[in-house]
Amino acid sequence: MLKIGFIGWRGMVGSVLMERMIQERDFHDYEAIFFTTSNIGGKGPDIGMSTPALQDAYDLDILASLDIAVTCQGSDYTKKIYPELKKRGWKGYWIDASSGLRMENDSIIVLDPVNRAVIDNGLKTGIKSYIGGNCTVSLMLMAIGGLFENNLVEWITSMTYQAASGAGANNMKELVAQMTAIGAINNPDLSAVELDRLITNEMRGKAFPIEFFGAPLAGSLIPWIDAALESGQTKEEWKGYAETNKILGTTTPIPVDGICVRVSAMRCHSQGLTIKLKKDAPLDELIEMIAGANDWVKVVPNDKPSTLAGLSPAAVSGTLTVPVGRIRKMKLGPEFLTAFTVGDQLLWGAAEPIRRILNIVIEHLS
Numbered sequence: 001m002l003k004i005g006f007i008g009w010r011g012m013v014g015s016v017l018m019e020r021m022i023q024e025r026d027f028h029d030y031e032a033i034f035f036t037t038s039n040i041g042g043k044g045p046d047i048g049m050s051t052p053a054l055q056d057a058y059d060l061d062i063l064a065s066l067d068i069a070v071t072c073q074g075s076d077y078t079k080k081i082y083p084e085l086k087k088r089g090w091k092g093y094w095i096d097a098s099s100g101l102r103m104e105n106d107s108i109i110v111l112d113p114v115n116r117a118v119i120d121n122g123l124k125t126g127i128k129s130y131i132g133g134n135c136t137v138s139l140m141l142m143a144i145g146g147l148f149e150n151n152l153v154e155w156i157t158s159m160t161y162q163a164a165s166g167a168g169a170n171n172m173k174e175l176v177a178q179m180t181a182i183g184a185i186n187n188p189d190l191s192a193v194e195l196d197r198l199i200t201n202e203m204r205g206k207a208f209p210i211e212f213f214g215a216p217l218a219g220s221l222i223p224w225i226d227a228a229l230e231s232g233q234t235k236e237e238w239k240g241y242a243e244t245n246k247i248l249g250t251t252t253p254i255p256v257d258g259i260c261v262r263v264s265a266m267r268c269h270s271q272g273l274t275i276k277l278k279k280d281a282p283l284d285e286l287i288e289m290i291a292g293a294n295d296w297v298k299v300v301p302n303d304k305p306s307t308l309a310g311l312s313p314a315a316v317s318g319t320l321t322v323p324v325g326r327i328r329k330m331k332l333g334p335e336f337l338t339a340f341t342v343g344d345q346l347l348w349g350a351a352e353p354i355r356r357i358l359n360i361v362i363e364h365l366s
């Protein structure tokens, strides 16, 4: 029986992964071992079957006995533990939601509805590390994978509207605290201009909670995500190009760039795309390609009622659907297509590709 270890299952991505695995009845026919960094000997999650007491996530002997390790613990853990396991000659599979090994030559970024062929080839050629992609990149590829599949994309700019969840659980809580502080000012007797003045004062005041974001997000936005790079991009913006091309396994890289912006959505990332096509193609054919690429993408008609009903974080949060709408040719020319897409950052953006690659690796080993 396969021995599969789960590390970091209590954090935000880890708990969404557990939720999805339980929903899909994924826990069967293997020995599931849960690890901890703080509660050794404690009780694991309720997964509908008995599991041993929690094991030490830093115990290399136990880790090295696993056939598959699934971690949502974060990059620092990966960077510490993975090389140690490799040094011991560990031959198991490493499935990781963090970015620690993402760009390594001997790792594959997993998004199987888009790059199943790349994954299958990796399994065949003995690749052992399978890493979840950056959420924005994965969600963009889930949305318009059909255009890449048909080799129609010359370049893309993606202007993002990224949710608080991408920055972490503390940031989600801080966003709500900011909303609460603003909400406390509400007074229907005041004019809109008076209300705005009070809210702006509150946002600029010392008491406004900005410990995690470093700036107000509620009632505002932050056009900076992750570290600065020499190129003038942020690291999040750099990932658009690097990871898209790695996921697709392109031989001639497709340029992808844009500005990544944090907005006050809770857990859905949105993106406004400008796509330069390699050639002009009729809009209905392009829409058909987009809609047919996978089981989760859903084309939203380019009209106001459909857009308001289905193309927003409020409509998509907690679902696996990846709507893409506002699709039209641009005034820039017939080869320029625009679209807007939304996706749950914790599902297709993080936990779901990990859940699915685990099943693919299990199938490969069976």
Ligand code: HSE
Residues within 6 Å of the ligand: 133, 134, 135, 136, 162, 163, 165, 166, 167, 225, 236
């Ligand atoms: N880096 C992303 C963000 C989330 O900050 O929204 C993880 O892919």
